[in-house]
Amino acid sequence: MTRAIQTLQPRISVAPMMDWTTRDYRFFARLFNPNIILYTEMVTTGAILFGDAKRHLDYSKEEHPIVLQLGGSNPKDLATCSKMAQDWGYDEINLNVGCPSDRVQNNKIGACLMAEPDLVAECIAAMRQSVDIPVTVKHRIGIDDMHSYAEMLHFVDTVAQTGCNNFIVHARIALLQGLSPKENREVPPLRYEDVYRLKQDRPELLIEINGGIKTFAETQQHLKHVDGVMIGREAYHNPYLLAELGQLWGLELPDRFEIMQRMLPYIEQRLQQGAPLSVITRHILGLFQNLPGARKWRQALSGGNAKTFADVEQALVNIQAAMQRTEDYLKEQQLQRPTE
Template identity: 80%
Template sequence: MSTSNTLNLSKKPRISVAPMMDWTTKDYRYFARLFNPNIVLYTEMVTTGAIIFGDEKRHLDFNTQEQPLVLQLGGSSPKDLAHCSKIGQDYGYQEINLNVGCPSDRVQNNKIGACLMAEPDLVAECITSMQHAVQIPVHIKHRIGIDDMQSYEEMLHFVDTVAATGCQHFVVHARIALLKGLSPKENRDVPPLRYEDVYRLKRERPHLFIEINGGIKTVEETLQHLKHVDGVMIGREAYHNPYLLAEIGHALWNDEHPDRFDIIQNMLPYIEQRLAQGAPLSIITRHILGLFQNLPGARKWRQALSGGQAKTIDDIHHAVQQMQDAIQRTEAYLAQHQSINDE
């Protein structure tokens, strides 16, 4: 598999979309790329077991248009992680990321995710094995702490231990994960955000590339974080309001604002291709519900496409027409009232 873009690791700032289970599928990633050519996209976390014992192609296949793209792996066996990193490199991924942040009970039971923060030496061994297996960058995504390991000093020890392997890039979710007592959903919201810990990490380890993650929802917040760190990773807001990615592109790189109707028109050939491959329409349309977030008619757009309401491509065309009509009515109403006010 060839790559269409070259990931420039020296380019600052770096904006990425977080790996999110069931959300950052290849269908979403293709859609997200239409908003911004510069953001870095991640796969969902893929466990080493799923690759070694499961359907490798289903888990790893992607479209070259998604690049720059990072494969996030979940696992704790240095040997298995090295093997799967090599497979990922062969598929054409431009970077490999190790998940040390997921608080799910399921992954804890398999020694995957945030629980590994309690074993920095093992994580360092995993990173070393992965680095030796590939020629592409290997990095890590982790929390600022877990359970009884909540201090800044403990996080710094973890980072220093991993950095000793030569790993230079740390994506830091600015919340602790409480593995005993909170659900994965609660761990996304309940522990307070501690951005200052991540800022301090960058100040005290300026040679490391530090990317911040957690609760970031606006262009203004993104720009504020970039005063302190090297990159920003956007999570759920990039899914629910994907036009944020376009707004960030305009703010940082002076990219033109893409037209939302052009985006859906560019998405339609891909949807037709996926349908021809046998994919149900509903697994694709669920990823595009946020296209018109915050615009008049957005609720009807979501209703028309969610829950399997859309059965064919024609249903999407009809929903697009409804959105165009809603926006035109609103614009006409505003123009009329502006004319009255001017008089």
């Protein structure tokens, strides 16, 4: 059953990240906070229309509210995939206009589309006409030599004429030549003030900010200026941040070990479906990030496979043993820590 994302205020989301925001990570992330919005990895229209649509579109019902991020620039194909996403039960659809990699540029996907606001508007119009669920855009503040605030505002205004009113803005420009995708997340300076100004100039639009946000305090600060915050890699490496963000809705902080106990039936199910253990456990390595037992937890989970039912049972035993060792270590560290 889908959930009306529009009612979730503030909008706090986990950014779409290739090879990271898989369905295994999304199930794990949901256990920390019922209100965060989860995004799929970017899925190209070609992968859906000419590949294994079920593999790309399937998710667990627990992941709601969930957004499918599409990559493409053909209005007809994007409309077809949007209709498929709605039929699949997604709560929202997002068009990627922010990815700077060479591979997607060659296919006219991602940040390079900021140079063609009319084409993006045509794509969004076609997508909106094909579905009843919200369609949103994730974009940069600029690309290459097109990096002024006025140019970004023109892009947003052009797309907003289609009726789209929700823009997620990565507060860095993208340099499409000479920088890797990783460097494009780190080298261009953050210009949060441009995103704040966009919200001030277009108060009727729903504006979310993305880029370099790592703490609950930083999130609170941004929410003074915009409608939502999207967090990327920090939410992956330190997933307990998602639990801390639950305080925005008055939620109590959950216990890490209770979260893992709730994760175990899912792991067992995935192992029995034939998923390698390491494919699943790589997403939960950050459970104890910033705590004394974090290293022991990562070491205990690294590697491993489960190919038979006996292996599955042993894998679960090993995970529970890792939890117990980590819990014992944390208790020991707490006892040895001097009182203040």
